[in-house]
Amino acid sequence: MNKTDGNHPRQLLVGLDAMEWSLVERWAAAGKLPAFRRLIANGTRSVLASTAEQLPDTIWACTFTGMNPAKLEKYFYVQYDPRTQHLRHVTDDEITRPAFWDYLSEAGVRVGVADAPKFKLSKCINAGGGFQLANWGAHATKTARAAVPSNLLNEVQARFGTHAVGECDAVDDKPRALARLRRNVVTGVKQHGEVFRWLMRERQWDVFFAGFSAPHCIGHHFWHGADESHPRHAEAVAAGIDGAIEEAYRAIDRELGEMIALAGPQAQVMVVSAHGMGPLYHASWNLPEIIDLLGYGGQPPRKREENESRDAKVNPWRILKMTLPGALQYHIKAMLPQAMQDQLLFLWYSAGRQWAGSRAFAVPNNDAVGSIRLAVKGRDKYGLIEPGEEYRRVRDDIAGALYSLTDPVSGRPVIKRVTYVHDEYKGPFANQLPDLTVLWDQSFAWSSLRSPRIGTLRIRGQDSRTGGHSTYGFLLATGPNVAPGALIHGGSIYDIAPTVLETAGVAAPRDLDGRALRLQPAETYA
Numbered sequence: 001m002n003k004t005d006g007n008h009p010r011q012l013l014v015g016l017d018a019m020e021w022s023l024v025e026r027w028a029a030a031g032k033l034p035a036f037r038r039l040i041a042n043g044t045r046s047v048l049a050s051t052a053e054q055l056p057d058t059i060w061a062c063t064f065t066g067m068n069p070a071k072l073e074k075y076f077y078v079q080y081d082p083r084t085q086h087l088r089h090v091t092d093d094e095i096t097r098p099a100f101w102d103y104l105s106e107a108g109v110r111v112g113v114a115d116a117p118k119f120k121l122s123k124c125i126n127a128g129g130g131f132q133l134a135n136w137g138a139h140a141t142k143t144a145r146a147a148v149p150s151n152l153l154n155e156v157q158a159r160f161g162t163h164a165v166g167e168c169d170a171v172d173d174k175p176r177a178l179a180r181l182r183r184n185v186v187t188g189v190k191q192h193g194e195v196f197r198w199l200m201r202e203r204q205w206d207v208f209f210a211g212f213s214a215p216h217c218i219g220h221h222f223w224h225g226a227d228e229s230h231p232r233h234a235e236a237v238a239a240g241i242d243g244a245i246e247e248a249y250r251a252i253d254r255e256l257g258e259m260i261a262l263a264g265p266q267a268q269v270m271v272v273s274a275h276g277m278g279p280l281y282h283a284s285w286n287l288p289e290i291i292d293l294l295g296y297g298g299q300p301p302r303k304r305e306e307n308e309s310r311d312a313k314v315n316p317w318r319i320l321k322m323t324l325p326g327a328l329q330y331h332i333k334a335m336l337p338q339a340m341q342d343q344l345l346f347l348w349y350s351a352g353r354q355w356a357g358s359r360a361f362a363v364p365n366n367d368a369v370g371s372i373r374l375a376v377k378g379r380d381k382y383g384l385i386e387p388g389e390e391y392r393r394v395r396d397d398i399a400g401a402l403y404s405l406t407d408p409v410s411g412r413p414v415i416k417r418v419t420y421v422h423d424e425y426k427g428p429f430a431n432q433l434p435d436l437t438v439l440w441d442q443s444f445a446w447s448s449l450r451s452p453r454i455g456t457l458r459i460r461g462q463d464s465r466t467g468g469h470s471t472y473g474f475l476l477a478t479g480p481n482v483a484p485g486a487l488i489h490g491g492s493i494y495d496i497a498p499t500v501l502e503t504a505g506v507a508a509p510r511d512l513d514g515r516a517l518r519l520q521p522a523e524t525y526a
Helices: 021-029 034-042 056-065 100-106 151-160 175-202 214-226 233-239 244-263 284-294 316-323 326-335 338-350 389-403 493-503
Strands: 011-016 044-049 078-081 086-089 111-114 131-134 146-148 207-212 268-273 309-311 360-363 369-374 415-420 436-440 448-451 455-458 472-478 487-492
Touching: 011 244, 011 493, 021 034, 021 244, 021 472, 034 244, 034 472, 044 493, 056 100, 056 493, 078 338, 086 338, 100 111, 100 207, 100 493, 111 175, 131 151, 131 175, 146 151, 151 175, 175 207, 175 214, 175 233, 175 244, 207 244, 214 233, 214 244, 244 268, 268 493, 284 360, 284 369, 284 389, 284 436, 284 455, 316 338, 369 389, 389 415, 389 436, 487 493
Parallel strands: 011 207, 011 268, 044 487, 111 131, 111 207, 309 455
Antiparallel strands: 044 472, 078 086, 131 146, 268 472, 360 369, 369 436, 415 436, 448 455
């Protein structure tokens, strides 16, 4: 990559992991988030389409690389392997596509990166005089805690200690455990702000990315406190945790405001959330039973009456996980060899089910979006479905059956969208992706499913979390060359990488799936 001639502003890029735009907008308007309020008033904003609608765990890798999930080796940390028809553990280290900071470094731009979610340490960032802190306090990031230069990690830990949260999910839903997590999350926000500003002052940089992980963790475990319509809202009020998300957002607002002030008035600031947060209502864990009832799971379907009602099956390993205190789970996990950890993880996702003889089966994905794989001849071990016409017929039949699922109480559909993944995403790793993804309707509470083909299933909760991912992110940008008060339509998380590169005067690779957003003059995309 060659850096073009001309003067280019310093860029401060702030990633807000799973921060929910509807809450930001509400609390900024109420004066509770003054830094965000200034960004909204003085800059350009955009709602960002995201891969969270199909594959939520890919959102940051897609943002950093500008690539769709079919061009990446990892879509989830537990993936189905079509060569073996088994599950395998996949880390962030397997992603080989460069992030935008690699292109900047190659062009001689000084880049700093701190706690980029779910992305590994760069191998070339220091060549341009840059620095990186990886997985010091990032949420659920499957890579080593490390830094470039290597002594940076020791210096951060000596000055600021370890991040207060640690494993966000090493917690249960008991009030005392949640109260402790709430305190740790807010402390972690302050730590992050201090580390980020120290790096901004002490290191040389032209582009600096910093990631706050708090919205992700606090949103998963405390959504019922912020959502007055949630069935467990009264429980959150009684426990005194209903203000937890607002407290974390206000803490981030303070740290963000200080970072923007430190960057100076000539810096271009881009604040990005690649997906959001909302309530978690889903039946992803019940897809194996639904597939069986439709006749694709290896057994012939049994005729069921629509008014026939029964309890849905549960994965006993998931119930066990919900029963054991989170801290105890992680203590036991730490004592086990990696191979045994992986086997327990696979049981948690598949209940030990064997898929040979099944034409379709559920495969792991983020909770809010279910995933289904078809066993295709020539692609999957033990494939049973012919590519082409038979594949399309089975796929369409499953999708139609899913769309017919309704909530027996309200009569409303419980499926928002079924995606044909291989039509949506193209790339060298498409064959490892699910064939269908199932986005559940999480706009209302439901606990049963009904359709003419499966009857009525009463769903038992198999999650301790109350928050799940919403499907859109947002961008707030400000700076001397950014149009104030403008709104960009049609933005995507794929657009962030080429926008950063163009702002720095570095040509973007031609195979990126995004395009540079025109922050000045204001431009509206159809």
